[in-house]
Amino acid sequence: MIPTDNNKTDLRAAFSLVRQRFEQSLPARASAMQALLQADETTAPALNQLISEAHKLAGACGTFGFGLLGSQAKMLEQLARTIQEKPASEQRYALLSLQSAVQDFLQSVQEALRNSSDASTVALLQPRPENSIWLLLETPALIAELDTQLRAFGHQVLIFNSYDSCLEALSQQAPAVLFTTIALQNGQSLFKQKLLLDRLNQQQSRLMLYSDQDNFDLRVKAAQHSADAFFVSPVDVPNMIATISELLEQTFGQHGRVFIVDDDKLLAEHYALVLKAAGIETRILQQVTQLVHEILSFQPDLVLMDIYMPDYSGTELAGVLRQYQSLKRLPIVYLSSEANKLLQMKAMAQGADDFLTKPISDNELVQAVKARLRRSQQIRLLIEKDGLTSLIKHSAIKEAAALELERATRFDKPLSIVMLDIDYFKSVNDQYGHATGDIVITALATLLRKRIRKTDKAGRYGGEEFMLVLPDCNSLQARQLTENILQSFRQLQFSAGNSAFSCSFSAGVASTSDSSYAHADELIAAADTALYQAKQAGRNRVY
Numbered sequence: 001m002i003p004t005d006n007n008k009t010d011l012r013a014a015f016s017l018v019r020q021r022f023e024q025s026l027p028a029r030a031s032a033m034q035a036l037l038q039a040d041e042t043t044a045p046a047l048n049q050l051i052s053e054a055h056k057l058a059g060a061c062g063t064f065g066f067g068l069l070g071s072q073a074k075m076l077e078q079l080a081r082t083i084q085e086k087p088a089s090e091q092r093y094a095l096l097s098l099q100s101a102v103q104d105f106l107q108s109v110q111e112a113l114r115n116s117s118d119a120s121t122v123a124l125l126q127p128r129p130e131n132s133i134w135l136l137l138e139t140p141a142l143i144a145e146l147d148t149q150l151r152a153f154g155h156q157v158l159i160f161n162s163y164d165s166c167l168e169a170l171s172q173q174a175p176a177v178l179f180t181t182i183a184l185q186n187g188q189s190l191f192k193q194k195l196l197l198d199r200l201n202q203q204q205s206r207l208m209l210y211s212d213q214d215n216f217d218l219r220v221k222a223a224q225h226s227a228d229a230f231f232v233s234p235v236d237v238p239n240m241i242a243t244i245s246e247l248l249e250q251t252f253g254q255h256g257r258v259f260i261v262d263d264d265k266l267l268a269e270h271y272a273l274v275l276k277a278a279g280i281e282t283r284i285l286q287q288v289t290q291l292v293h294e295i296l297s298f299q300p301d302l303v304l305m306d307i308y309m310p311d312y313s314g315t316e317l318a319g320v321l322r323q324y325q326s327l328k329r330l331p332i333v334y335l336s337s338e339a340n341k342l343l344q345m346k347a348m349a350q351g352a353d354d355f356l357t358k359p360i361s362d363n364e365l366v367q368a369v370k371a372r373l374r375r376s377q378q379i380r381l382l383i384e385k386d387g388l389t390s391l392i393k394h395s396a397i398k399e400a401a402a403l404e405l406e407r408a409t410r411f412d413k414p415l416s417i418v419m420l421d422i423d424y425f426k427s428v429n430d431q432y433g434h435a436t437g438d439i440v441i442t443a444l445a446t447l448l449r450k451r452i453r454k455t456d457k458a459g460r461y462g463g464e465e466f467m468l469v470l471p472d473c474n475s476l477q478a479r480q481l482t483e484n485i486l487q488s489f490r491q492l493q494f495s496a497g498n499s500a501f502s503c504s505f506s507a508g509v510a511s512t513s514d515s516s517y518a519h520a521d522e523l524i525a526a527a528d529t530a531l532y533q534a535k536q537a538g539r540n541r542v543y
């Protein structure tokens with residue numbers, strides 16, 4: 001969720017609090033390093049502990065705006081590592097220089113705290129309704145059709161007739177998607193509207209373009225402004241609606257969920273706040289032995305993982321996650337102050353996808369995480385999504401059912417599966433043609449996507465057969481939801497030539513709230529049997 005004015009204040013206060021706690025912890029952390037060196041004989045474990053603490057400070061100080069302290073801590077770490085590699089007979093003298101470097105660090109900490117000012121670098125965004133779509137088009141028939149269809153799918157639509165009026169509205173609020181023509185009849189070009197394009201970009205609104213012409217130059221310009229779609233007239237309205245729905249989903253996804261694993265709690269809290277301010281949901285690992293449990297319950301899109309932690313290393317934890325079938329494809333990004341490229345590559349070879357180096361500025365962190373979220377979504381889309389409907393494909397929805405059954409059993413929550421099949425679909429194809437049949441399939445897919453919760457899954461199981469996976473939902477609730485979707489689907493009017501028609505579907509529900517199922521296949525088979533019974537009983541109903 002994008003922060004509203006109220007929770008913006010809360011977020012700022014939370015940022016300040018974490019920073020204050022970090023500042024307060026600094027003198028004690030520096031003194032603890034000093035204490036490690038004060039015994040007559042500095043032992044190998046003490047040196048190790050000092051290296052680990054200096055390493056953590058090197059990563060954290062920069063993040064909280066103490067860049068110089070961060071560099072100093074990095075030097076301490078390097079110096080201690082050099083000493084560690086020396087034979088014992090040569091360590092004594094070198095330790096004196098480490099002692100004095102730690103003493104300098106302590107003094108620098110005190111000086112830095114005297115001059116500290118709390119300046120958060122995170123830009124907090126304006127609130128924005130996630131289903132708002134602005135249309136800036138000049139073809140009345142297209143505007144009317146898009147307006148009706150988008151509203152039927154529950155979107156808020158605002159219509160503009162000039163770039164100026166759109167820019168003015170942007171000073172109040174931004175849309176989730178702007179669908180705009182790239183050239184107006186009065187000769188104005190969208191690509192000259194710098195202020196408008198900058199504001200949209202700042203607010204992370206998605207841009208869909210409409211053009212009378214198609215040429216390479218225009219497409220390059222569209223790409224320069226990160227347009228998400230480029231439609232050339234005449235347009236296929238259902239396809240356009242499906243693209244808009246998909247974009248809105250991706251906007252949600254782009255915000256995504258990030259799971260943070262870092263033994264430095266204050267740093268982890270700071271990252272969480274930075275990402276939250278950018279609309280990304282986060283959770284910090286509470287108990288390392290519960291890693292898999294916590295990840296399965298949060299369902300992150302990405303894991304940010306520290307590498308050097310006291311009990312287990314990041315690479316070991318990544319290895320554990322990769323042992324679970326359902327977590328094999330979860331992107332893991334290491335976030336570590338390890339600057340050695342060779343060690344970074346070695347760590348990556350052990351099950352991670354990317355490497356970010358600490359200290360990282362707030363903005364860099366947000367940009368890097370967003371880019372990786374977007375990329376992993378795009379890949380998932382290519383692998384899992386059906387081309388016509390953009391719902392997930394047969395194998396992916398079956399995988400989702402298996403994962404959710406695993407989760408439901410673990411957390412003792414109900415899970416329902418719904419199988420739906422459009423009634424007499426063969427005769428729709430026969431009477432109105434295959435292309436019209438495709439429009440009906442796309443419309444039902446869009447409806448399913450709109451009506452389910454973020455944690456639910458909808459898939460295209462076969463030609464005109466769909467499957468819903470509904471976690472934390474009993475059979476009664478699943479039946480009610482499917483009834484409501486059926487009612488809306490029946491009300492959709494399709495046109496083919498001069499005739500209009502509507503369709504219905506039959507559905508079967510199976511739920512762990514009614515019987516226990518050991519395997520997802522059994523649950524799917526039960527839903528399939530219920531669907532068959534609904535067809536037998538006359539169709540247009542939910543069983």
Ligand SMILES: Nc1nc2c(ncn2[C@@H]2O[C@H](COP(=O)(O)OP(=O)(O)OP(=O)(O)O)[C@@H](O)[C@H]2O)c(=O)[nH]1
Nearest residue numbers: 421422423424425426427429434435437438463464
């Ligand atoms: N247009 C279109 N048709 C498809 C697609 N996939 C499957 N079909 C058609 O969907 C029809 C399914 O017909 P049937 O399985 O006989 O069932 P039905 O006519 O829907 O009748 P009931 O399910 O018994 O109500 C077949 O004619 C398939 O060719 C698709 O992607 N697009």
